Amino acid sequence: MNPGDRVRVERADETYEGVLLPSTTPDNLVVKLDGGYNVGIDRDQSDVEVLESEVYDIEDEESDDSSVVEFDPDLPTISLISTGGTIASTVDYRTGAVTAQFDAKDVLRAVPDLAGRxxxxxxxxxxxxxxxMTPDVWRELAQAVYDEIANGADGVVVMHGTDTMQFSASALSFMLDTPVPVVFTGSQRSADRPSSDNVMNAVCSVEAAKADCAEVLVCMHASESDDTCALHRGTRVRKNHTSRRDAFETIGAEPLGEVDYDAEEVTFRREYDERGTQELALADDLESDVELLKFTPGMGVEALDYADGKAGLVLEGTGLGHVHSDWVDRIGELVDDGTTVVMTSQCLGGRxxxxxxxxGRDLLDAGIIEGEDMLPGTAKVKLMWSLANSDDPATTMQEPIAGEITERSVPWE
Amino acid sequence: MNPGDRVRVERADETYEGVLLPSTTPDNLVVKLDGGYNVGIDRDQSDVEVLESEVYDIEDEESDDSSVVEFDPDLPTISLISTGGTIASTVDYRTGAVTAQFDAKDVLRAVPDLAGRxxxxxxxxxxxxxxxMTPDVWRELAQAVYDEIANGADGVVVMHGTDTMQFSASALSFMLDTPVPVVFTGSQRSADRPSSDNVMNAVCSVEAAKADCAEVLVCMHASESDDTCALHRGTRVRKNHTSRRDAFETIGAEPLGEVDYDAEEVTFRREYDERGTQELALADDLESDVELLKFTPGMGVEALDYADGKAGLVLEGTGLGHVHSDWVDRIGELVDDGTTVVMTSQCLGGRxxxxxxxxGRDLLDAGIIEGEDMLPGTAKVKLMWSLANSDDPATTMQEPIAGEITERSVPWE
Incomplete structure (x- = not known):
């Protein structure tokens, strides 16, 4: 058997049928299934039958550097921007684990389902x-998205590792006024695993990027099923599970919308900005000398020394926004020395x-700013942005800019 | 009208009927309703009618320091331990806000519904x-609970502020082997507010403390309704909302059980330790020189300087347990210098x-210990306990002691 052959592989009660691809490890078979998925199969105890020889010219495809999809004037133009992560990665043959090594064109080639959309x-x-990921890369990313939209993209998909996707989506939410969707997506399971979510997430993200919307969104599996992706507002989303494909959740509300994978339909459930309602603009300055510190019982006040002299500090306090009383005077000193201190809650839900x-009243007297119901990570990114772009960061921190603060529904929420 | 009068108060379409109590603020009326709730009502625009004079001798009750409930040999003995917080507080007349000033006897007097149980x-x-709250107070609390059980209590209720209840419940879970229930409860709304949850939480906690169980539990509202309290295992619970009465949730599973308020019934949904299955024992040493540090993008490696020389460090990393690659060498130095470093995830869900x-592999090479699916706060408390009580803290951190680590269900969870 050779790469390019159509094969049937049987192993441990599972049967896989598709085109054999070049394997990156000697112990592994990689088969492109008919649905577009690449599956990695342990060669050990696999039973392989060649169904047809050389149905696919691997050499030819690998040397082909022209666009995978020809230009169709009837279709919108979507820009795919890769930052790395599992969605743009394959198995590293040196170590057997996942490392980032694809560019956007490779991703397109890996996902035939994107064709024609x-x-x-x-x-x-x-x-x-x-x-x-760092604030410097957020700035490069914001500039790239800005350039793509300025150059006519009807929507942008950002492929991103899932670990810090919520921070990058927040950063772009504050830095960018966009007239088209900017859709972050990623993958919780790499492409060589049968349970990979990369194809559906990529396809749904492209559908979302074509939608009548002008927000920064995160598009990931809505459940463990392969039927729907949820669309989360970039400033309100959180990775709430280390490994589940539906790890991402909107905190304190339903997701903004969803993408039906089979029906190729995008639906919004809540109020959102429609396509074209704002002009493209970029305000990408960031004050990166901002830190987030989470308070837990037993934490000494000397932990605050790290924040000494910083431009900004977000505290992740307990409950309604508290730290040990012993911290109050030291926080007052930081404020007096010019550090902007914002209080958020490790509860995540609520205000x-x-x-x-x-x-709390002592903390207010010491000069902290209440972070409303902002997620702590979002507040950190917003403080970086506010300190660099607002004449009055304290006021800016308490006003909604990109859906990061929700309106009060009842007095105690 | 005078305190002790039976009154009807009408204000803003609401009618309250009960006994007028001494008010702590001039602007406020406090009425003990027939159900046992104390309600605070704004005196402004209130219409008060005295139904009956002096039905209740407030002076007499206030000077009465005998037990509220006479001893009944047919009933179990429950020990109520107060640590402060909203459940043991009233309105501070100096400032108009809530401050802790009750002892356990006051709580009993404030909750007539506890009588007869x-x-x-x-x-x-x-x-x-x-x-x-500090590790030193956890030790005092563990000693007090131990003494109460040793002296014949059939169950213990610990009244505790909600901000850090999960940390204290974790601490007692590790320090104490208990043959009876140890039930933490608190209140998200103070007793003078109509929406207070203190009566139902106190009553349900006493019912839970009487149950056939031998675990450290947290008992709080299961929903916004006044019908059921959830019973959470102390090491798996988290305050997930700043203000909702049902703020507490078990992470990664259903609650262990529930208490039906009206039916006075305790039901367990999952496997649990039954009353008497373990001997009373106390291992209350704690190594308090342990810190938790949450990593977020943009955080400099110099943040780790704070952990220099510490006995233990819990990292709250991203995703499956990551920090910026620049941190790896510094973490290796900390480990080499004798700091036990445990990795957890800010995702909260998952392993x-x-x-x-x-x-991740570089972090393992640097010597970190994977914290399995422990909640970061629980891992901090457990590391304090393990460093003081185990000959092999690294191994102890990866073994379940008090339900803090759940069995793997599927390979990726």
């Missing part, structure tokens, strides 16, 4: 695992309110 | 807002697995 432009901004208990 | 013993361990991606 749009004209595509590909662009690589970074090739990093998302735990290595900070420091007017109810003694500790 | 048990014989009670009251004890005050602390009188602090729970953001001020840490550092064998999938490059960063």
């Amino acid at each position: 749009a004209n595509y432009r590909g662009r690589v901004v970074a090739n990093i695992l998302s735990e290595n 900070v309110c420091d007017r109810v208990y003694d500790t | 048990a014989n009670y013993r009251g004890r005050v361990v602390a009188n602090i807002l729970s953001e001020n 840490v697995c550092d064998r999938v991606y490059d960063t």
Whole structure:
């Protein structure tokens, strides 16, 4: 058997049928299934039957550097921007694990289901695992998205590692006024695993990027089933599970909308900005000297020394927005020295309110800013942005800019 | 009208009928309703009618320091331990806000519904807002609970502020082997508010403390309705909302059980330790030189300097358990210098697995311990306990002691 052969592989009660691809490890068979999925199968104890020889010219495809999809003037143009992560990765033959090594064109080639939905432009901004994402890369990414839209893209899909996707989506929500959808997507399971979510997430993201919307969204599996992706507002979403494909959840509300995979339909459930309702604009300055500190019992006040002299500090307090009383004076000193200190809650749900208990009122007296119901990570990104773009960061932090603060529904929420 | 009068108060379409209590603020009327709730009503625009004078001798009750409930040999004995917080608080007349000032006997007096359910013993361990809780107070609390059980209590209810209740419940879960239920409860709304949850939570906690169970539990509203309290295992519970009465949730599973308020019935849904299955024992040493650090994008490696020389460090990483690659060498230095470093995930749901991606494997090589699916706060408390009580803390951290680590259900969860 050779790469390009059509094969049937049987192993451990499972049967796979498709085209054999070049394998990156000697222990592994990689088969492109008819649905477009690439499956990695342990060669050991696999029973392989060649159904047809050389149905597919692998060499030819690999040397082909023209666009995978020809331009169709009747279709919208979607820009795919890759930053790295599992969705743009394959198995690293050196170590047997996943490492980022695809560019956008490779992703397109890996997902035949994307054909016919749009004209595509590909662009690589970074090739990093998302735990290595930094404010500098957010700025490069925002500039790239801005350029793509300015150059006529009808929507943008950003492929991103899932670890810090919510932070990057928040960053672009604040830095960019967009007239078209900017859709972040990623993958919780790599493409060589049968349970990979990369094809459906990529397809649904392209559908979302074509939709009548002008927001920064995160598009990921809505449940463990392969039928629907949820559309989350970039500033309200959180990765709430280490491994589930439906790890991403909107905090404090239903997702903004959803994409039906089979029906190729995008539906919005809540109020959202429609396509074209705002002009394209970029405000990409960030004050990166901002830190987030989570308070837990037993944490000494000396933990605050790390924040000494910083431009901004987001505290992730307990309950309605508290820390140990011993911290109050030190926080007051930081504020007096010019650090903008914002209080959020590790509860994640609900609103900070420091007017109810003694500790909270003392914190307000010390000069903290209540972070309303912003997620702590979103508040950190927004503080970076506010300190660099607002004349009055304290006020800006308490006003909704990109859906990061929800209106009060009942007095205590 | 005078305190002790039976009154009807009408204000803004609401009617309240009960006994007028001494008010702590001039602007407020406090009425004890027939169900046992104390309601605070704004005196402004209130229409008050005295139905009967002096039905209740307030002076007499206030000077009465005998037990509220007479001993009944047919009832179990429940020990109520107060640590402070909203459930043991009233309105502070100086500032108009809530501050802790009750002892256990006051709570009993404030909740007539507790009568007839048990014989009670009251004890005050602390009188602090729970953001001020420390490992030293956990030790005092564990000793007090131990003493109460050793002295014949058939169950213990710990009244605690909600901000850090999950940390204290975790601490007692590790420090104490208990043959009877130890039930933490609190209140998200103070007793002077019509929506207070303190009566139902107190009553349900006493019912839970009488149940056939031998675990450390958290008993709080299961929904916004006043019908059921959920019983959460102390090591798996989290305050997930700043203000909702049903803020507490078990992460990654259904609650262990529930208490039906009206039916006075306790039901367990999952496997649990039955009353008497373990001997009473106390291992209350804690290594308090342990910190938790949450990693977010943009956080400099110098944040780790704070952990330099510490006995233990819990990292709250991204996704499967990652931090920026730049941190790996510094973490290796901490480990080499004798700091035990445990990795958890800010996802909260799911298990840490550092064998999938490059960063994770590098972290394992640097010497971190994977924290399985432990909640980060629980892992911090457990590390304090393990360093003081285990010859092999690294192994102890990966073995379930008090339900803090769940069995793997599917390979990727």
